[in-house]
Amino acid sequence: MTYDVIIVGGGQAALSVAYFLRRAQRSFLMLDAEEAGGGAWQHGWDSLRLFSPAAWSSIAGWPMPNAGTTYPGRDHVVSYLRDYEKRYAPSIGIELGGALRNMRRSSNSKSVQQAGFTLAPAHR
Ligand SMILES: Cc1cc2nc3c(=O)[nH]c(=O)nc-3n(C[C@H](O)[C@H](O)[C@H](O)COP(=O)(O)OP(=O)(O)OC[C@H]3O[C@@H](n4cnc5c(N)ncnc54)[C@H](O)[C@@H]3O)c2cc1C
Numbered sequence: 390m391t392y393d394v395i396i397v398g399g400g401q402a403a404l405s406v407a408y409f410l411r412r413a414q415r416s417f418l419m420l421d422a423e424e425a426g427g428g429a430w431q432h433g434w435d436s437l438r439l440f441s442p443a444a445w446s447s448i449a450g451w452p453m454p455n456a457g458t459t460y461p462g463r464d465h466v467v468s469y470l471r472d473y474e475k476r477y478a479p480s481i482g483i484e485l486g487g488a489l490r491n492m493r494r495s496s497n498s499k500s501v502q503q504a505g506f507t508l509a510p511a512h513r
Pocket of ligand 1: 397398399400401402403420421422423428429430437438439440441442445446487488489490
């Protein structure tokens, strides 16, 4: 398959990028090494909290729900990110469970070797 953009990672930054690529009608593939959504937050310690309130922690398109506490905790953030994925699936699809290890430039495109995906030459 050929895509305009390949997003490496599936955390909050990747989800935001995917949201705007979808609006710009670009084709993309998101690859994430984790087995489940939530990015780095799913590996945080139990007491991990955002340093900003939910109202200021939303990613594009869908506000983070109120956490019932000023600074949302890890589980709330993970749950929000996973719900966000579900909300925008399948228009924002993530391939989970595979780290991208290398990329190779070929004569007319860059290829993601491990999975065999190709970036559209027009967007190199
Ligand atoms: C204590 C704490 C409080 C914070 N509070 C706030 C806050 O209040 N407000 C705020 O805006 N931010 C806050 N942050 C920062 C921010 O929320 C996190 O750092 C966030 O996880 C960054 O998201 P990200 O998408 O950039 O990266 P990550 O969540 O790290 O996601 C990156 C993803 O990419 C995957 N990946 C990496 N390499 C590859 C590869 N080669 N192939 C496939 N997948 C790969 C990883 O497995 C991971 O799932 C806080 C951070 C901490 C630690």
